Amino acid sequence: MKIEYEDTFVKVAGLIGGPDYVRVARALLNNENATDEEIASATGLKIKTVRKALYDLFGRSLITGVRVRDPKRGWFVYRWKAQRDQTDGFIQTQRKKVLNRLKQRLDYEETHEFYHCGTPTCLTRTFEDAMENFFKCPTCGKALNRQDNAELKDSLRWKIKQLEEELVK
Numbered sequence: 001m002k003i004e005y006e007d008t009f010v011k012v013a014g015l016i017g018g019p020d021y022v023r024v025a026r027a028l029l030n031n032e033n034a035t036d037e038e039i040a041s042a043t044g045l046k047i048k049t050v051r052k053a054l055y056d057l058f059g060r061s062l063i064t065g066v067r068v069r070d071p072k073r074g075w076f077v078y079r080w081k082a083q084r085d086q087t088d089g090f091i092q093t094q095r096k097k098v099l100n101r102l103k104q105r106l107d108y109e110e111t112h113e114f115y116h117c118g119t120p121t122c123l124t125r126t127f128e129d130a131m132e133n134f135f136k137c138p139t140c141g142k143a144l145n146r147q148d149n150a151e152l153k154d155s156l157r158w159k160i161k162q163l164e165e166e167l168v169k
């Protein structure tokens, strides 16, 4: 088992569901084809919590579940296994979603003018909104001035470039 792979799987599980998911993910890597009950006893988590995490990870195709008969008790149980090859795909999909959101935001910033009165607690307004209010802040009454969003646009462009480079890797 490669360590860096294990880290990615556990990290992704943690991003989705927090510390409980991290424990479940680690238990899955330590014990391939474990059942709900085995994971519960390995993690010390309640069986309900373990199942919730497992079904969630299963729903996201990050683990597989095989239904097998428990030889001792006769009923069916699921044996769970981490789908480590799906982890990278999951991360790529998340990155693409973030990238799209950033691009939309940049597009919005590039195609709109923004106005602000200088009072930190007041809202930033679009040109249309500022015009409707005769360039006077409807909250505090001060004049609405054109806001320079060049810095924000620069940081958005920088972040987009970074994500695009990571996606190419």
Ligand SMILES: [Zn+2]
Pocket: 117, 118, 119, 122, 123, 137, 138, 139, 140, 141, 142
């Ligand atoms: Zn104001």
